[in-house]
Amino acid sequence: MKKTLVLIVSVFTLTLSAQQTATEDSVTLKKFYNTSLLNGKSYVWLDHLSNQIGPRLSGSINAEKAVEWGEQELKKLGLDKVWLQSVMVPKWTRGVAEYAYIETDPGKTTNVPICALGGSIATPIGGLKANVVEVQGIEDLRKLGTTAIEGKIVFFNRPIQADLINTFEAYGGCVDQRYSGAKEAANFGAVGVIVRSMNLRNDDLPHTGAMSYGDLKDLDKIPAAAISTNGANLLSSMLKLNPEIKFFMNMNCRSWKDVESHNVIGEIKGAEFPNEYIVVGGHLDSWDMGDGSHDDGAGIVQSMEVLRLFKETGYTPKRTIRVVLFMNEENGLRGGKKYAEEAQRKEEKHVFALESDAGGFTPRGFSFDCDATNFAQIESWKPLFAPYLIHQFSKGGSGADISPLKNEKIVLAGLRPDSQRYFDHHHAANDTFDAINKRELELGAATMTSLVYLMDKYGTK
Amino acid sequence: MKKTLVLIVSVFTLTLSAQQTATEDSVTLKKFYNTSLLNGKSYVWLDHLSNQIGPRLSGSINAEKAVEWGEQELKKLGLDKVWLQSVMVPKWTRGVAEYAYIETDPGKTTNVPICALGGSIATPIGGLKANVVEVQGIEDLRKLGTTAIEGKIVFFNRPIQADLINTFEAYGGCVDQRYSGAKEAANFGAVGVIVRSMNLRNDDLPHTGAMSYGDLKDLDKIPAAAISTNGANLLSSMLKLNPEIKFFMNMNCRSWKDVESHNVIGEIKGAEFPNEYIVVGGHLDSWDMGDGSHDDGAGIVQSMEVLRLFKETGYTPKRTIRVVLFMNEENGLRGGKKYAEEAQRKEEKHVFALESDAGGFTPRGFSFDCDATNFAQIESWKPLFAPYLIHQFSKGGSGADISPLKNEKIVLAGLRPDSQRYFDHHHAANDTFDAINKRELELGAATMTSLVYLMDKYGTK
Numbered sequence: 001m002k003k004t005l006v007l008i009v010s011v012f013t014l015t016l017s018a019q020q021t022a023t024e025d026s027v028t029l030k031k032f033y034n035t036s037l038l039n040g041k042s043y044v045w046l047d048h049l050s051n052q053i054g055p056r057l058s059g060s061i062n063a064e065k066a067v068e069w070g071e072q073e074l075k076k077l078g079l080d081k082v083w084l085q086s087v088m089v090p091k092w093t094r095g096v097a098e099y100a101y102i103e104t105d106p107g108k109t110t111n112v113p114i115c116a117l118g119g120s121i122a123t124p125i126g127g128l129k130a131n132v133v134e135v136q137g138i139e140d141l142r143k144l145g146t147t148a149i150e151g152k153i154v155f156f157n158r159p160i161q162a163d164l165i166n167t168f169e170a171y172g173g174c175v176d177q178r179y180s181g182a183k184e185a186a187n188f189g190a191v192g193v194i195v196r197s198m199n200l201r202n203d204d205l206p207h208t209g210a211m212s213y214g215d216l217k218d219l220d221k222i223p224a225a226a227i228s229t230n231g232a233n234l235l236s237s238m239l240k241l242n243p244e245i246k247f248f249m250n251m252n253c254r255s256w257k258d259v260e261s262h263n264v265i266g267e268i269k270g271a272e273f274p275n276e277y278i279v280v281g282g283h284l285d286s287w288d289m290g291d292g293s294h295d296d297g298a299g300i301v302q303s304m305e306v307l308r309l310f311k312e313t314g315y316t317p318k319r320t321i322r323v324v325l326f327m328n329e330e331n332g333l334r335g336g337k338k339y340a341e342e343a344q345r346k347e348e349k350h351v352f353a354l355e356s357d358a359g360g361f362t363p364r365g366f367s368f369d370c371d372a373t374n375f376a377q378i379e380s381w382k383p384l385f386a387p388y389l390i391h392q393f394s395k396g397g398s399g400a401d402i403s404p405l406k407n408e409k410i411v412l413a414g415l416r417p418d419s420q421r422y423f424d425h426h427h428a429a430n431d432t433f434d435a436i437n438k439r440e441l442e443l444g445a446a447t448m449t450s451l452v453y454l455m456d457k458y459g460t461k
Numbered sequence: 462m463k464k465t466l467v468l469i470v471s472v473f474t475l476t477l478s479a480q481q482t483a484t485e486d487s488v489t490l491k492k493f494y495n496t497s498l499l500n501g502k503s504y505v506w507l508d509h510l511s512n513q514i515g516p517r518l519s520g521s522i523n524a525e526k527a528v529e530w531g532e533q534e535l536k537k538l539g540l541d542k543v544w545l546q547s548v549m550v551p552k553w554t555r556g557v558a559e560y561a562y563i564e565t566d567p568g569k570t571t572n573v574p575i576c577a578l579g580g581s582i583a584t585p586i587g588g589l590k591a592n593v594v595e596v597q598g599i600e601d602l603r604k605l606g607t608t609a610i611e612g613k614i615v616f617f618n619r620p621i622q623a624d625l626i627n628t629f630e631a632y633g634g635c636v637d638q639r640y641s642g643a644k645e646a647a648n649f650g651a652v653g654v655i656v657r658s659m660n661l662r663n664d665d666l667p668h669t670g671a672m673s674y675g676d677l678k679d680l681d682k683i684p685a686a687a688i689s690t691n692g693a694n695l696l697s698s699m700l701k702l703n704p705e706i707k708f709f710m711n712m713n714c715r716s717w718k719d720v721e722s723h724n725v726i727g728e729i730k731g732a733e734f735p736n737e738y739i740v741v742g743g744h745l746d747s748w749d750m751g752d753g754s755h756d757d758g759a760g761i762v763q764s765m766e767v768l769r770l771f772k773e774t775g776y777t778p779k780r781t782i783r784v785v786l787f788m789n790e791e792n793g794l795r796g797g798k799k800y801a802e803e804a805q806r807k808e809e810k811h812v813f814a815l816e817s818d819a820g821g822f823t824p825r826g827f828s829f830d831c832d833a834t835n836f837a838q839i840e841s842w843k844p845l846f847a848p849y850l851i852h853q854f855s856k857g858g859s860g861a862d863i864s865p866l867k868n869e870k871i872v873l874a875g876l877r878p879d880s881q882r883y884f885d886h887h888h889a890a891n892d893t894f895d896a897i898n899k900r901e902l903e904l905g906a907a908t909m910t911s912l913v914y915l916m917d918k919y920g921t922k
Contacts, residue, residue: 034624162900163495165849201899362823362879364850388626389825391852418823418879420900438662439623439881 025384025457029450031313033388036446041308043438045073045301046360050291050433057118057288058328059091059259066284067262070300070325074266077308081269084262087338089328091259092119094288095252098225100194102238103129103246110238112231113204114194115289116253117178117211118331120224123192127250128153128223130191134239138176138184150189153247155239156181157196157232160423167419168358171198171426175209182224183214192249193224196232198423204228205428208287210331223251263335264325268307272318276459277343279322279353280306280452283329283336283401290431294422297433298360298441300325302415305445306452317456319351326401329357333400340404352455354413354448355399359425361417362440363447365392369403369412373461378411381454390447392416411460415448486845486918490911492774494849497907502769504899506534506762507821511752511894518579518749519789520552520720527745528723531761531786535727538769542730545723548799550789552720553580555749556713559686561655563699564590564707571699573692574665575655576750577714578639578672579792581685584653588711589614589684591652595700599637599645611650614708616700617642618657618693621884628880629819632659632887636670643685644675653710654685657693659884665689666889669748671792684712724796725786729768733779737920738804740783740814741767741913744790744797744862751892755883758894759821759902761786763876766906767913778917780812787862790818794861801865813916815874815909816860820886822878823901824908826853830864830873834922839872842915851908853877872921876909 036042053069056062067084074082098116101109116122133148134155135141141149156177164170175198182193197207206226213221227235238245264284270276282299286292303323310317327335343350354366365385368375379393397403398412406412417440425431497503514530517523528545535543559577562570577583594609595616596602602610617638625631636659643654658668667687674682688696699706725745731737743760747753764784771778788796804811815827826846829836840854859873867873878901886892 033626037624163498165494165904167900362881389853392850420823420904421898424898437882437885439628443626443881 022384025454028315028453029384032309032449032453033446035309035312036305036442037439040305040442040445042301042305042441042445045304046293046297046436046441047433049297049300050293054291055288056284056286056292058089058261058285058331059256063261063285063327067264070264070284073304074264074323077266077311079266079268079307082266085265085338085342086260086262087327087334088258089261089334090332091256092331093254093256095122095254098249098251100225100247100249102235103248104238104242110234112234113206113228114225114231114249115206115208116251117195117224117226118208118287119211119255120182120251120253121221122253123223123249123251127248128192129246129248131244132235132239132247134236138180141184141188146188149185152190153192153194154181154185154190155194155235157236159196160198160200162200167200167423170200171423174198178209178226179211180214182211182222183216186216186220186222190222192222194227194247194249195224197226197229198426199229199428200423202229202233204230205430207427208289209427223249225249225251261327263327263339265322266307267320267322268310268317270319271316274320275349276319277322277348277350278319278452278456279324279350279402279405280448281324281326281401282356284325285328285330287330287427289427289429290425291433292431293433293436294359294425294431295427296329296357298436298444299356302356302441302445302448306449309445309449315453319456321452321456329401336401337404343405350405350410351460352411353402353405354415354452355402356415356444356448357399357401358415358419359417359422360436360441360444361421363390363415363417363444365390365394365416366413366451367394367396367398367416369398369406374411377458377461385450388443388447409460411455413451415444417444486915489776489914490845493770493910493914494907496770496773497766497903498900501766501903501906503762503766503902503906506765507754507758507897507902508894510758510761511754515752516749517745517747517753519550519722519746519792520717524722524746524788528725531725531745534765535725535784538727538772540727540729540768543727546726546799546803547721547723548788548795549719550722550795551793552717553792554715554717556715559710559712561686561708561710563696564709565699565703571695573695574667574689575686575692575710576667576669577712578656578685578687579669579748580672580716581643581712581714582682583714584684584710584712588709589653590707590709592705593696593700593708595697599641602645602649607649610646613651614653614655615642615646615651616655616696618697620657621659621661623661628661628884631661632884635659639670639687640672641675643672643683644677647677647681647683651683653683655688655708655710656685658687658690659887660690660889661884663690663694665691666891668888669750670888684710686710686712722788724788724800726783727768728781728783729771729778731780732777735781736810737780738783738809738811739780739913739917740785740811740863740866741909742785742787742862743817745786746789746791748791748888750888750890751886752894753892754894754897755820755886755892756888757790757818759897759905760817763817763902763906763909767910770906770910776914780917782913782917790862797862798865804866811866811871812921813872814863814866815876815913816863817876817905817909818860818862819876819880820878820883821897821902821905822882824851824876824878824905826851826855826877827874827912828855828857828859828877830859830867835872838919838922846911849904849908870921872916874912876905878905
């Protein structure tokens, strides 16, 4: 009888204390959200990064300006340590703007918007003109064979699949054309490649992005460009009317020797477990078309805001919290690789890493790369996030920059904002500050802060 | 033994058939979403309504053009019946654009953007100039009293609360200033009213909206305008420096006699229960500042799309499905009231009504006004919506136009899109088509279609 009573009392006490903890946590989360929405810094920071610095392709002067700015701003936060981590990055420049047209008859031309894919070689001086063969993907090349392709420009026109709800999935279904199209087409004797922009709407903006020649020899490389979705539709319909039309493209891009750049790192030392590290980050570099507000200026300022909100609300983390502004995600991932190498070399035990690199839109949740036990713990926190309409807790990818940290123990996560508008702006001239909504950005920052807080407080399993 | 076996078999069969039904439903929902995203009509319709017709304030020529267009488009869908329902609506016109400035010293003025609130009287010819008294809400008027207010312009400057996640809740916390501010201030001898725009960001756009003089006599009425958030901040800071500054406002708005307008109605006759009615709708009228794309062009085309998607995918509803394009939600609700009156007069049994009037943004779910039994049935459908990231099923309001249909039996519902950007555009000059994202609009239409399908198939409880 006594035993039962003790048991009942302790179960009661435990339940009560669990409830108290949940209440404490919900009060803390509310503080993060309120501070971010009423007194946030993320939007002002992004205004500066986007409008005062602008596009910041790896190896560019702007990228170095961004490094300097990131270091200065982190120093203002009163963190325990702020430093730069040196990393060699590729340097590729676009040069004079690209120029392209469709030639239906000699002298009869229609201009179409193109831009070189990142890493492409230039066209021969004076440009390149050739017939066009349209394909729906890399697999079509083999079917057509060298005879049909040799001496021509291959036009990869598989559209992004509009009936997938997650636009990143739709992107994933097409991006092979952009990344490997030139390498594959070159093997069949193509002289150039144009790729339909990875964009879900019809407009006049070409979307750049990384491409690779794999192990092709320099002499075998062919120039590769993105064409706007409207341009692609026009070209395709013209080819149906007359397969003999020609395409002209002129590009002046160039690869240079690697140059030195930096990851920017700031940390708050952990009060209880200083040797356990939690990383939150995004990438500081961007493509050169817009100002990189969504990709990934948003992730940068949100990550910085996590540490600022801890400071501002007086939360002392148990573990060491690092913000990392990674360099060179877009065309090399050198920053992410370097950070992981150094972490391994110094035997720093990383327990959790969170990346924001999916745009500054209304946050919906997170995706996780972790084991079942940790995922179960994270799922138990769902009610804490419900008041903020954060509902997606899925297993899946996390973020490119933090992926080199992967091991059996670590929990990796990616912020998942609403994805519907992301590919309207991705890698294009309209990835600009005016497409950012202040509240959506701030909600994202608070959502990240809340997860980092919970992971810090309860640790990984 | 036999009995048990029969029971087991029937439970098994039932479970199996429940699973089959769930699978059928998920296949049907997928069809709605795919058709809306790949071959939808909502975006093209909205393009026409917004860009070819434009703003459509009740009683205006544009409102009549919109009625005509709605009728024509519904007729093209091959519905069983399309008709206009006559309704008398208020007619209020803005007249020559408003003009306002802050006067710090005689001749030293700074212009600020204002617009008349819908229903306001004009200023005296030549405008109105007076000292300003700033308040944070109606309750401040009593504290200040007539001595402090008499002869002055009352400036309602309580900002919309930014730390509420649901922006409609934030709006609800401020809208009393706009709706009743003039009536209340007039009772203390104020000569005019300016109200901070119900906008969550700082910009230069004044947001109009309905106001009422209640039972004030004509002679006691005072003019009321909205001032942009930047304008409000400026005025407030200037008042702090010098409480004696004056405000000048000139408005030329006017109320006229009621005029005839119409609800536009189309229906598909129910195959099994033709005398049970389901309504889906939005409001066809809009304010006159932008083109009313979000408020409520989006709701109009999404509602039309519900019936089109049924036709397109070959779904034959059991119950009679009506689309209603309501007239005059913004400044009278005459269309909604008229529709409900007629339904009652004809003893039409309405079982379900769904309104979309919260913007064309990414749909997140629905709010319901219904009893517990019906809500439980609806909640059991959540898994069907999960692939489309529809997760909010809450009890609460539905929509203004369908609210007069309320009785003990009916289920009322409102589509709940992401609310973060809505009040950036609401009732302002930037509620325009370019702020609409095609996919978000289409996802909303498919989400509404899915709910109407389930309510039609399973009926109310």
